[in-house]
Amino acid sequence: MTRNPILPGFNPDPSIVRVGEDYYIATSTFEWFPGVQIHHSRDLANWTLVARPLNRASQLDMRGDPDSCGVWAPCLSHDGERFHLIYTDVKRYGRTTVGGASGASLRDFHNYLVTCETIDGDWSDPIHLNSSGFDPSLFHDEDGRKWLLNMLWDHRPGRNRFAGIVAQEYSPAERRLIGERVNIFPGTPLGLTEAPHLYRRDGWYYLLTAEGGTSWNHAVTMARSRSLTGPYELHPDTYILSSRTRPDAPLQRAGHADLVETPEGEPWLVYLCGRPLPNRGRCVLGRETAIQPMRWAEDGWLYTIGDPGMPMLEVPGPEGRALVDIRDDFDSTALPIDFQWLRTPEPEAIFSLTARPGRLRLYGRETIGSLFTQALVARRQQAFCYSASCALDYAPRHFQQAAGLVAWYNASKFHYLHISQDEEVGRHIRVMSALPDSPQADAFTAPIAIPEGPVELRVDVDYERLRFAWRAPGGAWNWLPEQFDASILSDEASAPGMANFTGAFVGMACQDMSGAGLHADFDWFAYREREFSPRGPDGA
Template identity: 90%
Template sequence: MTRNPILPGFNPDPSIVRVGDDYYIATSTFEWFPGVQIHHSRDLANWELVARPLVRARQLDMRGDPDGCGVWAPCLSHDGARFHLIYTDVKRYGRTTVGGASGASLRDFHNYLVTCETIAGEWSDPIHLNSSGFDPSLFHDEDGRKWLLNMLWDHRPGRNRFAGIVLQEYSPAERRLIGERLNIFPGTALGLTEAPHLYRRDGWYHLLTAEGGTGWNHAVTMARSRSLTGPYELHPDIHILSSRTRPDAPLQRAGHADLVETPAGEPWLVYLCGRPLPNRGRCVLGRETAIQPMRWGEDGWLYTLGEPGLPMRDVPGPEGRRPADTRADFDDPALPIDFQWLRTPEPEAILSLGARPGHLRLYGRESIGSLFTQALVARRQQAFCYSASCLLEFAPRHFQQAAGLVAYYNASKFHYLHVSHDEEVGRHLRVMSALPDSPQADAFTAPVAIPEGPVELRAEVDYERLRFAWRVPSGDWQWLAEQFDASILSDEASAPGLPNFTGAFVGMACQDLSGAGLPADFDWFAYRERDFSPRGSAA
């Protein structure tokens, strides 16, 4: 059996395509750079991260994008000659007023198209398509014409913000949208209609959408029409997949789906889901990607196998490979693919793998949580229990310089074990926590004096519990007395009205608020997933 999710950790909004015997899934990356994750598989069970196509400033520059914005819901397709990737760069989600209420209905959703002949090749400069809403997708019809779909955002007072699914033709020759924009599907009473994907089968146009919001009420809605422009009739069950009425299901938040067929014509559905913490109910692993086989009924509609409309934890197929322990020694000229950084398309401003060979050098830049240029390099948390550690060399001269190991969600949610310096204690380490669900916005542990020279830092996460430790190389681990709440690194731990759609990361960071750019050198970084441990085990 294949166990869901197939893409664990922050991998939401899956778009799937098959080219020959190869399957590819593209997922959202939000404010993390490079943009869009693409995984490859040949058996639908084992997936490898093979590309992040948005690597240039002309394709993506997220400096200034608020937390939870950036790249939303890519759509990956193939027309027989080239891959097409459509994505949204969200520049404004809306401001938040006192009490968490939304103070603005105006939002900026810029939709772009890039193409490439191969997945791992150099993707084209983007074509701006529109800015009328998010979750764009490209439908290649049998007659060769191409059509863009996206949800329509309506900011006017008293209107439904999610104003339906719009369709407009795209001309490859003119590299722009042509003709009139048509609203082809208003959605159902569940509301929050988004994430359209269109398919053609047996003379029908089948439309998949997501509804109910990307939280606990999420659902996959289906409709069909004999005509591309509608009208679209609803599926007999309306929602073909959801866990909103089943709080006992191991996969929650199921929705935002896409459909693919095997060479034998068997339909499979990929969709996002969340796995709540057993004790806290928060999804620290973010929105993940799951898959399950479907069936076409005699009535021509799509149905789930097994229990009607319910996500499946285990599906027929090969057993997925267990993740290998990963250790980055930073000996290569390129950053290992597991790592990303935040927003900037100019990595040379925040990091170097050549300045000191065999080390990742982070240059002290803006404060942790900055929306512009902060030196933070991290990888996804992909299991409830893991160990992470690194070897740091850093010689701060005052309190405005810091570097260390961070468990990070966004600017308002992180735990940061960092080395710094002040006139009373000298060189020391302490933890700074940004707390989204506490009257105190941030908190600091008492400083612990440490000797000069290299220091190893370590994090142990077991579900909602986080512990930190440090040591001089080859010495004994010194555990900090405090236990930290890892559950705040989740979508659910937030004030109302704020965008929270990503997941927990663990990695390395460096700041120099004096502007001197003091660097920190990391000799290695290790990450290992493991079973639950009362204290954890050596990383």
């Protein structure tokens, strides 16, 4: 059996396409650069990350994008000649201002198209399509015409901000949208209608949308029409997949789906889901991607197999992903593909793999949490229990310089074990935490004096429990006495009105708030997933 999710950890908003025997899934990356993750599979169970196509400034520059903005809901398709990738770069989420709600409804969604003949090649510079809403997708009709769909955002007072699904023709020859947009589907009373995908089968146009919001009320809605522009009739069950009425389901938040058929014509649905912590109900692994077989019934509608409308924890297929145990020694001139950084399309400004061969050099830049240029390189947390460690060589000169190991969600949610220097303690180690659900926005542990020279740092996470340790190379681990709350690294731990759509990362960071740019050299980084240990893997 294949166990869901097939793409664990922060891998939301899946878009799937089959080209011959090869399947590809594109998922959202939000403020993380390079943009869009594309995984490949031959069996729908085992997936390999093969590309992040938005990897240069002409395609994507997210400096200044707020947390959980940036690249939303890519759509990957193929027209028989080349791949097409549609994506949104969200520049403003519309957060409330101090003392009122001014601007809360104003948001900037810019939708673009890039193409490439191969999945891992150099994708084209983007064509701007529109900015009327998010979750764009491209439909290639049987007559050769192409249509862009997206949700329509309405900022006016008293209106439904999720104002329906609009369609407009795209002209490849003119490289722009043509004709007028048409609102083809207003949504259902569940509301928050988004994530459109369109398919053609037996003379019908089938429309999938997500509704209910991307949290506990999420659902997949289906409708169909004989005409692309409607009117669309609803599925007999309206919602073909959802766990919103089943709090006991192991896969929650099920929605935002896309459909693919095997070469034999068997339909499979990919969708996002979340796995809540058993004790806290928070999804520290973010929104993940799951898959399950579907069936076309005699009435021409799509249905789940087994429990009606329910996501499946296990599906027929080969055994999937095993626990990861990997160490990166940074001996290559390319960053290992599991790592990303935040926002900037100019990685040379924040790190180098050649300045000191065999080391990842991070240049101290802006504060941790900066929306512009911060040196933070990290990978996804993809299991509830893991250990991560790194070795660094770093000699800070004063309190404005810091570097270390960070468990990260966003600028308001992280735990950061870092080395710094001050006139009272000298070279020391301590933890800074950004706490979203506490009256105190940030907190520091007491500094611990450490000797000069290279240092190894470690973090252990077991569900909601997080512990830090340090040591001189080859020595015993010195565990900090504090136990930290890992559950804050989740969508659900948040102040009202904040965007929270990503997931937990673990990685390396370096700051120099004096502007001198002092660097830290990381010799290696290790990430090991494991089974739960009540006292930690070392009995800590």
